[in-house]
Amino acid sequence: MISLLIAIPLLLAFVSVMWKRISKSLFFLAAIVNLIILLASWFPNGVEIHAMGNWKPPFGINLVLDNASFYAVLVVNAFFFLVSLMPKFVESYGTSLMLLMAAANGFILTGDLFNSFVFMEIMTITAVTIASKRDNFYNAFKYLILGGIAGSIYLLATIFAYTATGSLNMAHVSMAAISASSLIAITTLYTIGLGVEAKLFPLNGWVSGVYGGNDLAPVILGTSVSFAALYMVGRLFGTVFHGNGAEVLYTLALITIVAGEVAALRQQNILKAFAYSSVAQAGVVVAMISKGTAKSMGLAYFHLTNDAVAKFVIFLVAGFLVYNYKNLNGVFKKHKILGASFSMATFSLIGFPLFAGFQSKLRMIMALFSMKDFLFPAVMLLATLIEVGYVVRWNVRLWFEEETQEKAETPVVASTIALILAILLVAVFLKPEIFLNGAMKMGNALADSKDYIQGVLSVVKGGM
Amino acid sequence: MSALIWLAGGIMIVAAVFAVEAKKILDAVIAMSALSLVSVFLFIAMRAPDVAITEASVGAGLVTAVLLVTLFRMKGGDDK
Amino acid sequence: MVYAISIILIGIGIYGLMTQKNLFKHLISLSIIDTAVNIFIIATGYVEGGKAPIYTKSLPNFAIGKFVDPLPQALVLTAIVIGVGTLAVGASLLVRIREKHSSIDVENMKGVEE
Amino acid sequence: MRRLYAILVGAGLVYMLFAFLGTISPYGNVNLSDRVSAHFLAKDVNSVDASKWVSGDKQIPSKMKVFGKKGFEDGSANVVTSIVVNYRSFDTLGEVTVLFASAVGVGLILGGTRRMRYGRKPNFILRVSTGILLPLIILFGVYIFVHGHLTPGGGFPGGTVIAAAVLLLYLSNEEFSLNMVVSKSLEGSMGSLYVIFGLIGLAVGGAFLFNFLPNGVVGSLFSAGVVPLVYMTIGLKVGSELSGVVAEIHEEREG
Structure with a gap:
């Protein structure tokens, strides 16, 4: 069944080049079918694999569905579904979005290192295509170059893993006895390779340009694709390399947080400001993943889910505003629903009580204290202070300043979606189990490499 | 054989430096194409005929053509 | 030694990316890095005295040490094609950058927002 | 200045990769029996017990004829x-x-x-x-x-x-x-x-x-x-x- 998650969007994408006019409907169809497939295989609570072409691991390529990959795929596909509900947004990018969906699913599900490289490259190329919307060519080009280098380094890392273990299968690499010097080489190269997509410190120069250049790119790249990339960080450094190389990741992530927040505070463009904020949040998640325990990873993905939902709302609203108004002062007086959902999402971002962000931030800080780590909570509190600064500034400006322009038409579907997601954030505060259960299951599955190895390698024949 | 490989490697390194530093973009594209062609020799020396054929037709052939057409569209690009 | 060649080529590519101001050069440097990585990968599969992994009338038997490793070659086939895809997208972006900003030199481009 | 910085970064990366070279087998000196590709060459993946293979029992077949024979799991000569x-x-x-x-x-x-x-x-x-x-x-x-x-x-x-x-x-x-x-x-x-x-x-x-x-x-x-x-x-x-x-x-x- 799970191979269909990739096969269906791919098939429909190939079909959609022949009938360009229905590509939006096909995208909607693909998103719906994927959600149905996912609902049919709800939290497997074990490791299910699908061996491609019936070649058993470690010889062939296999897709792995366990609690971790299931939760990630569910979140990613849910965001794609939400985007597919807004045909105005998709325009002629239906085919690219379907390819991106297939690639993100494949990237998450695959149990093979080289296969994940292939899917990462598809993600990069389609993301560049989407980033070039609204003539944002220079930034898309920068992203392409950085993504290309990262891809090459990722490939090198994969080859080092292959020469060290003799196979490309993640489970096999995970169980193989790799020498310490070899591990250093592999993890360093993977840190660089994933650093671009995971928005780590020296490699995140593309983010503001790509997210700030049009309305579609931040909504989809800042939520789904970034979730997929950060899932891979957890899978590689948690499951496959058992926490080796996490110190480098931890240091880089802390720098990322501070640098991202400071840049967000200084930024005058609303989309770019929140793009930098998304960089900082990625830093928080990576630092949390690098702590390496099941609980810390579960909380990291809980925080990431909250952040992705909030960012979806923020980017949706901000993108609409930036491309319909020249001057943003006081525009929320005309769009009360959009304004309300935007404010709720931004308050969730800073971890204000009543919203989901509070739950995740509080839990993370508590967990860190119990681990005797005081540096990271300090950085996180500092980051929160800076966040309060720009969130309040933007809210004041968008709500209370003198308005100057004609009213643009309110997008009905988009504002409904934004409102529903904002209410979801409140619901998560009241009942954190909505996301927390899945995220904790994901953390457990990522930390438990024994189960993963057992589940992948003990299978004699690939099932559905 | 190993002397030949060193020679090929030397040519490739020179071509790469030239491709990076050349004043004219056209020269850089040609140097890159030369680098691809020499790498075909390395692939054959390492017993990878499939890769050699693909690199010869794709890397040295089509890519160069696409870049040259692009360059033509940009009226020769900007000199450095 | 092939390793050394490919690593030096990677270094030249990175150097080119960081010093050159012409965007076309960035694309070319990226392509150099791609080629270098491909050479590196093939080199990891080379077996001294091995033959190309194709069974023919004169090479009908399987034995260890007789053939070079076919898997890196399969990976490189994929990697080459991926490189072409990246390059084609990059080239078309360059055409449009030139149209919009009237130059592809980072220092002469007009109206760039980062 | 920019050039010097670029040279430093490039040289750093090259140095790092050279240091990592020590972790892989030297050029031309690869033992294929440690790798999955031995079984791709022998076309006997289905008969290998994968769980034993990963723990060290490589199960490599000795010399056997492939070209012109029938009944392999994959029939291409290349x-x-x-x-x-x-x-x-x-x-x-x-x-x-x-x-x-x-x-x-x-x-x-x-x-x-x-x-x-x-x-x-x-x-x-x-x-x-x-x-x-x-x-x-x-x-x-x-x-x-x-x-x-x-x-x-x-x-x-x-x-x-x-x-x-x-x-x-x-x-x-x-x-x-x-x-x-x-x-x-x-x-x-x-x-x-x-x-x-x-x-x-x-x-x-x-x-x-x-x-x-x-x-x-x-x-x-x-x-x-x-x-x-x-x-x-x-x-x-x-x-x-x-x-x-x-x-x-x-x-x-x-x-």
């Missing part, structure tokens, strides 16, 4: 092909998708409608020789991907050769422009066909991209199950896709 299109066929599907994504991207980014002109009359020799060479080039491309499982080559170089023929047409004739409807339909239908091959495998053998045809004798033209079919599909798809890219790059916007 082992690289059997990895690309059978053992790791899913990678190849991804690879086809990368090209497809870039063709879609080039189309969306350029979005031209009018053919660019070179503004000079094509050379007489070029025009005449194109007429003679074109069928030969296309034939050669088709030959490469039909024999992909026997000789070096396959769908990708074959498709590229066909695209080169289209490029030749563009160069030799100022009026020529590719019929995009035909090339897009070919591209889309061939891509769908690959996925459909995979889905047939899922229905017949219970796994996506399962090889559902008999393998035949290693070394004959009609062997290796679905491999030749898939390679033909890939060849046509890559050919139409890259031709599409060549065509798009020749298209300009109006005005």
Whole structure:
């Protein structure tokens, strides 16, 4: 069944080049079918694999569905579904979005290192295509170059893993006895390779340009694709390399947080400001993943889910505003629903009580204290202070300043979606189990490499 | 054989430096194409005929053509 | 030694990316890095005295040490094609950058927002 | 200053990679029996007990004849092909998708409608020789991907050769422009066909991209199950896709 998650969007994408006019409907169809497939295989609570072409691991390529990959795929596909509900947004990018969906699913599900490289490259190329919307060519080009280098380094890392273990299968690499010097080489190269997509410190120069250049790119790249990339960080450094190389990741992530927040505070463009904020949040998640325990990873993905939902709302609203108004002062007086959902999402971002962000931030800080780590909570509190600064500034400006322009038409579907997601954030505060259960299951599955190895390698024949 | 490989490697390194530093973009594209062609020799020396054929037709052939057409569209690009 | 060649080529590519101001050069440097990585990968599969992994009338038997490793070659086939895809997208972006900003030199481009 | 910084970063990376070189086996001195590819070469993956293999019992068969024999799990004489299109066929599907994504991207980014002109009359020799060479080039491309499982080559170089023929047409004739409807339909239908091959495998053998045809004798033209079919599909798809890219790059916007 799970191979269909990739096969269906791919098939429909190939079909959609022949009938360009229905590509939006096909995208909607693909998103719906994927959600149905996912609902049919709800939290497997074990490791299910699908061996491609019936070649058993470690010889062939296999897709792995366990609690971790299931939760990630569910979140990613849910965001794609939400985007597919807004045909105005998709325009002629239906085919690219379907390819991106297939690639993100494949990237998450695959149990093979080289296969994940292939899917990462598809993600990069389609993301560049989407980033070039609204003539944002220079930034898309920068992203392409950085993504290309990262891809090459990722490939090198994969080859080092292959020469060290003799196979490309993640489970096999995970169980193989790799020498310490070899591990250093592999993890360093993977840190660089994933650093671009995971928005780590020296490699995140593309983010503001790509997210700030049009309305579609931040909504989809800042939520789904970034979730997929950060899932891979957890899978590689948690499951496959058992926490080796996490110190480098931890240091880089802390720098990322501070640098991202400071840049967000200084930024005058609303989309770019929140793009930098998304960089900082990625830093928080990576630092949390690098702590390496099941609980810390579960909380990291809980925080990431909250952040992705909030960012979806923020980017949706901000993108609409930036491309319909020249001057943003006081525009929320005309769009009360959009304004309300935007404010709720931004308050969730800073971890204000009543919203989901509070739950995740509080839990993370508590967990860190119990681990005797005081540096990271300090950085996180500092980051929160800076966040309060720009969130309040933007809210004041968008709500209370003198308005100057004609009213643009309110997008009905988009504002409904934004409102529903904002209410979801409140619901998560009241009942954190909505996301927390899945995220904790994901953390457990990522930390438990024994189960993963057992589940992948003990299978004699690939099932559905 | 190993002397030949060193020679090929030397040519490739020179071509790469030239491709990076050349004043004219056209020269850089040609140097890159030369680098691809020499790498075909390395692939054959390492017993990878499939890769050699693909690199010869794709890397040295089509890519160069696409870049040259692009360059033509940009009226020769900007000199450095 | 092939390793050394490919690593030096990677270094030249990175150097080119960081010093050159012409965007076309960035694309070319990226392509150099791609080629270098491909050479590196093939080199990891080379077996001294091995033959190309194709069974023919004169090479009908399987034995260890007789053939070079076919898997890196399969990976490189994929990697080459991926490189072409990246390059084609990059080239078309360059055409449009030139149209919009009237130059592809980072220092002469007009109206760039980062 | 910038140059010095670049040299430092480049040298740092080179130094790092050289340091990492110590962790992999020296050039030309690889023991294939530690790697999965030994079993790809021996075509006996199905008879290997994977759980024992990963814990050190490599189960390598001793000398055995492969060429001209029947009954292997994969029937192509070219082992690289059997990895690309059978053992790791899913990678190849991804690879086809990368090209497809870039063709879609080039189309969306350029979005031209009018053919660019070179503004000079094509050379007489070029025009005449194109007429003679074109069928030969296309034939050669088709030959490469039909024999992909026997000789070096396959769908990708074959498709590229066909695209080169289209490029030749563009160069030799100022009026020529590719019929995009035909090339897009070919591209889309061939891509769908690959996925459909995979889905047939899922229905017949219970796994996506399962090889559902008999393998035949290693070394004959009609062997290796679905491999030749898939390679033909890939060849046509890559050919139409890259031709599409060549065509798009020749298209300009109006005005």
